Amino acid sequence: MRRADVSELQRKITELKEEKNAVLLVHNYQVAEIQEIADYLGDSLGLSRRAQDAGDTDLIVFCGVDFMAETASLLNPDKKVVLPSKTARCPMAAMLPLRVLKSAKEEHPDAAVVLYVNTLAEAKAEADVCTTSANTAEIISQLDEETVLFGPDKNLAWYASQRVPDKTVIPVPEHGHCNVHVLFGVGEEAMRLKEEHPDAELLVHPECNPEFQMKADYVLSTGGIYRRSKESDAKVFIIGTEVGLVDRLRREIPGKTFLPALDYNECSAMKRITLENTYQALLEEAPVVKVPEDIAARARVPIERMLEMSG
Ligand code: SF4
Incomplete structure (x- = not known):
C-alpha cells in the first residue's frame, strides 16, 4: 500500500475508533502501521494490565493473536473483544492440549501448575497461576511448591529454572516452543x-x-x-x-x-493482522472472541493471580 493510502486508512480507523468508544490494543510484534495508531502498544504483561483496566470502553480491538484476545475477553466479560483475523493463531499456544496438561497433573499431583499466557483458555482453566516472559521467574520464586509444571515453552521453562534454582521446573509438553524464536x-x-x-x-x-x-x-x-x-x-x-x-x-x-539477530524473522500469525482487516473488524465489530463462561470463570483466576503477584 502507498504511504498516502496507509495514512488515509489509519485516519479512518482512528475516527471510527473514537465514534465507537473503542480501544486498540497492539502487541509489539504487529506491523509498523498498526503500531503507529495503537492506544496501547506493549508486551503480553502490559497488554493484560491494560485490558484489565479497560474502563468504560465499549469495544476492544486486539491486534495480536488468539490467546491475547482471549485474555482480554476473560478480564472484560461484559465487553466485546474483536480479533481482526480468525487465523491469527499462535502455534505455540496450540502445543498444549488439555489432555496433555491433565495427564501431567495426574503424574505430578503436588506440583504447582504455572502456564505461560501463551496458552488457550481451556488450559488456563487448569492452572494455578499464569505468567508472561516478563514475570515467569519472579512468580515461580514466590510459590510454596517445590515442583512446578510449566508450559508450553520449554525454553522459558529453562530460563526460569536457571533463575529459581531451588525449584524443579518440568516443561509440559516436553518440546513446546515458539517457531519464530527457535529459528x-x-x-x-x-x-x-x-x-x-x-x-x-x-x-x-x-x-x-x-x-x-x-x-x-x-x-x-x-x-x-x-x-x-x-x-x-x-x-x-x-x-x-x-x-x-x-x-x-x-x-x-x-x-x-x-x-x-536474524534477518527478517517474523511471526506469520501476528502478521495476519493488517490495517485493512483491523478497519473491517472495527466496522463490523467482528470476529468476536468470547470464551464460554464455565471455562472463563476458571481461566480468569490464574490471570488475576498473576497480575496480583507481579511487581
Ligand atoms: S512469536 Fe511465537 S509465541 Fe509469539 S505469537 Fe508468534 S508463534 Fe506465538
Missing part, C-alpha cells in the same frame, strides 16, 4: 554481528534456545528489551526477537542502531 538457533548470526560491532549489546527473548540465551548480555521480554534499549549507554543493539519490535525500537529510539 535464531544457537545465535550464529548474532555472533557474526557481534564481531562486526563488539560494543553492541545483545538482547535476547527467553523463548530463544538456551545456547543463544547464554550468549546474551540480557535475556528480557519485549517490554524489557524496549526499556533496556532506552536506558543503556550502548549505541548499537542486536535484538533476538520478532522483527516487529525492531521496527518499534528504530521508530521510537532515534540515534541508536538496532540490528535484528
Whole structure:
C-alpha cells in the first residue's frame, strides 16, 4: 500500500475508533502501521494490565493473536473483544492440549501448575497461576511448591529454572516452543554481528534456545528489551526477537542502531493482522472472541493471580 493510502486508512480507523468508544490494543510484534495508531502498544504483561483496566470502553480491538484476545475477553466479560483475523493463531499456544496438561497433573499431583499466557483458555482453566516472559521467574520464586509444571515453552521453562534454582521446573509438553524464536538457533548470526560491532549489546527473548540465551548480555521480554534499549549507554543493539519490535525500537529510539539477530524473522500469525482487516473488524465489530463462561470463570483466576503477584 502507498504511504498516502496507509495514512488515509489509519485516519479512518482512528475516527471510527473514537465514534465507537473503542480501544486498540497492539502487541509489539504487529506491523509498523498498526503500531503507529495503537492506544496501547506493549508486551503480553502490559497488554493484560491494560485490558484489565479497560474502563468504560465499549469495544476492544486486539491486534495480536488468539490467546491475547482471549485474555482480554476473560478480564472484560461484559465487553466485546474483536480479533481482526480468525487465523491469527499462535502455534505455540496450540502445543498444549488439555489432555496433555491433565495427564501431567495426574503424574505430578503436588506440583504447582504455572502456564505461560501463551496458552488457550481451556488450559488456563487448569492452572494455578499464569505468567508472561516478563514475570515467569519472579512468580515461580514466590510459590510454596517445590515442583512446578510449566508450559508450553520449554525454553522459558529453562530460563526460569536457571533463575529459581531451588525449584524443579518440568516443561509440559516436553518440546513446546515458539517457531519464530527457535529459528535464531544457537545465535550464529548474532555472533557474526557481534564481531562486526563488539560494543553492541545483545538482547535476547527467553523463548530463544538456551545456547543463544547464554550468549546474551540480557535475556528480557519485549517490554524489557524496549526499556533496556532506552536506558543503556550502548549505541548499537542486536535484538533476538520478532522483527516487529525492531521496527518499534528504530521508530521510537532515534540515534541508536538496532540490528535484528536474524534477518527478517517474523511471526506469520501476528502478521495476519493488517490495517485493512483491523478497519473491517472495527466496522463490523467482528470476529468476536468470547470464551464460554464455565471455562472463563476458571481461566480468569490464574490471570488475576498473576497480575496480583507481579511487581
Ligand atoms: S512469536 Fe511465537 S509465541 Fe509469539 S505469537 Fe508468534 S508463534 Fe506465538
